[in-house]
Amino acid sequence: MRSRIIKNKLLLEGKTKKIYTTKNTFEVLIQYKDSITAFNGLKKKFIQDKGILNNEITTLIFKFINYCGIKTHFIRKINNREQLCHKVDMIPLEFVVRNIVAGSMSKRLGIKEGIQILNPIFEVFYKNDKLKDPLINDHHAVFLEIISYEELNTIYSILSNMNNILKKYFLDKNIILVDFKIEFGKNHKNEILLSDEISPDTCRFWDKKTMKKLDKDPFRIGLKKKEEILDIYMEILKRLNVS
Ligand code: UDP
Secondary structure: OOOOOOOOOEEEEOOOEEEEEOOOOOEEEEEEOOEEEEOOOOEEEEOOOHHHHHHHHHHHHHHHHHHOOOOEOEEEEEEOOEEEEEOOEEOOEEEEEEEEOOHHHHHHHOOOOOOEEEEEEEEEEEOOOOOOOOEEOHHHHHHOOOOOHHHHHHHHHHHHHHHHHHHHHHHOOOEEEEEEEEEEEEOOOOOEEEEOOOOOOOEEEEEOOOOOEOOOHHHHOOOOOHHHHHHHHHHHHHHHHOO
């Protein structure tokens, strides 16, 4: 029988998650909160049980990615709100992969939302609250001594593989993977592991038939009713549960 995982010390608290140490120095416990945020935390709401949905959605997707042979921080789900993960030092970069033009890319380049991108675009954002997470390129990241070119190549190869796997995985569930954001960390052996979460908070999902947005965008642009926001997350979970 598996021993009970005890939460030790709160290591970090972010906008939507708390991270605790465990008895095992190489493992952490990640707890999903019931909050939803947008525009770098400027817009914020408490939605009862949203954390349960995101924990379950992220668990299903990470299990699938692990199964496909990509190394991630995810070990297993422990309960409704918590999962056990390998402890990593997070690399302070956000990687965005785009298959269809939307969001900040549409605004920045003045291109209509919905245009297909034949060769997926990878973007790098520097995680820095004071600077509001600016878009940077590989050379900036290396200059800032955050990462090496070799490590960036490793990450781009993981991103490309992951994007191909996930596009198909979601399409089978009638969901178009428009774009997503993901982060990486390094474990005690200095290996790069796909970390973070994968959920409607961090991806754009459009329904294949109706193009309805099944992600955080409706909240970003003004959807206020908690039940309607929760319905969207439940719809994603329902589709992921159908194999
Ligand atoms: N994203 C995220 N966290 C952020 C910024 C973006 O998870 O802090 C996700 C977002 O949900 C979308 C993708 O990254 O799936 C691309 O977001 P974009 O750059 O278009 O920014 P947005 O306009 O959504 O702020």
